[in-house]
Amino acid sequence: KAGVTQTPRYLIKTRGQQVTLSCSPISGHRSVSWYQQTPGQGLQFLFEYFSETQRNKGNFPGRFSGRQFSNSRSEMNVSTLELGDSALYLCASSLYRLAGGNTGELFFGEGSRLTVL
Amino acid sequence: GENVEQHPSTLSVQEGDSAVIKCTYSDSASNYFPWYKQELGKRPQLIIDIRSNVGEKKDQRIAVTLNKTAKHFSLHITETQPEDSAVYFCAASSESGGYQKVTFGIGTKLQVIP
Numbered sequence: 001k002a003g004v005t006q007t008p009r010y011l012i013k014t015r016g017q018q019v020t021l022s023c024s025p026i027s028g029h030r031s032v033s034w035y036q037q038t039p040g041q042g043l044q045f046l047f048e049y050f051s052e053t054q055r056n057k058g059n060f061p062g063r064f065s066g067r068q069f070s071n072s073r074s075e076m077n078v079s080t081l082e083l084g085d086s087a088l089y090l091c092a093s094s095l096y097r098l099a100g101g102n103t104g105e106l107f108f109g110e111g112s113r114l115t116v117l
Numbered sequence: 118g119e120n121v122e123q124h125p126s127t128l129s130v131q132e133g134d135s136a137v138i139k140c141t142y143s144d145s146a147s148n149y150f151p152w153y154k155q156e157l158g159k160r161p162q163l164i165i166d167i168r169s170n171v172g173e174k175k176d177q178r179i180a181v182t183l184n185k186t187a188k189h190f191s192l193h194i195t196e197t198q199p200e201d202s203a204v205y206f207c208a209a210s211s212e213s214g215g216y217q218k219v220t221f222g223i224g225t226k227l228q229v230i231p
Contacts, residue, residue: 031216040223041223042123042206042223043208043221045219048217056216056217056218059118090160104151104210104217105151105163105166106151106161108160108161109160110160111160
């Protein structure tokens with residue numbers, strides 16, 4: 001079974017630009033969440049999607065947005081990039097069961113490393 | 118919202134010694150507490166987890182304890198080996214309508230010295 005796939009793996013942007021990152025979850029996983037990882041802040045929750053709807057949202061400005069498609073693939077977008085947005089963006093998928101809810105374990109992708117110059 | 122504090126931020130131990138990482142959380146609704154290990158340049162992976170109805174769980178050299186009253190949980194690694202060197206993240210998760218919101222600690226960089 002293929003793991004969580006994120007594209008692109010590396011990208012460089014300049015301040016003011018916008019970026020779109022993509023995440024393909026493990027087959028059968030309908031829940032996708034996004035995290036920002038920086039050396040000083042650890043893993044910070046951005047948002048979670050299930051069935052094309054945002055279910056939870058972290059404390060990030062409106063410049064950070066996301067969406068999920070009917071095949072569970074997800075994208076996140078950051079507009080008007082700032083230097084502080086430089087980070088590793090991790091996507092994770094998890095299995096959601098109708099009886100019992102979310103199983104809990106997150107399966108992470110390798111991340112998209114964004115550098116803002 | 119939930120706040121998870123994790124300490125220490127760095128930890129060095131001699132091979133064969135034990136390592137302990139501690140976390141506290143603020144939201145009493147949190148009911149699932151996973152630990153993830155992230156080796157250098159790799160993705161985080163779940164190593165052990167515990168739910169709120171259990172006080173302790175073991176898996177070979179790794180154990181996690183949970184004190185719901187005090188809102189803290191700990192990771193214990195015994196007989197450490199060089200391959201245990203990594204960043205460890207604790208997390209607290211609460212469910213709302215079946216959907217979980219996971220809050221991570223800041224991470225502990227563990228170095229096992231051969």
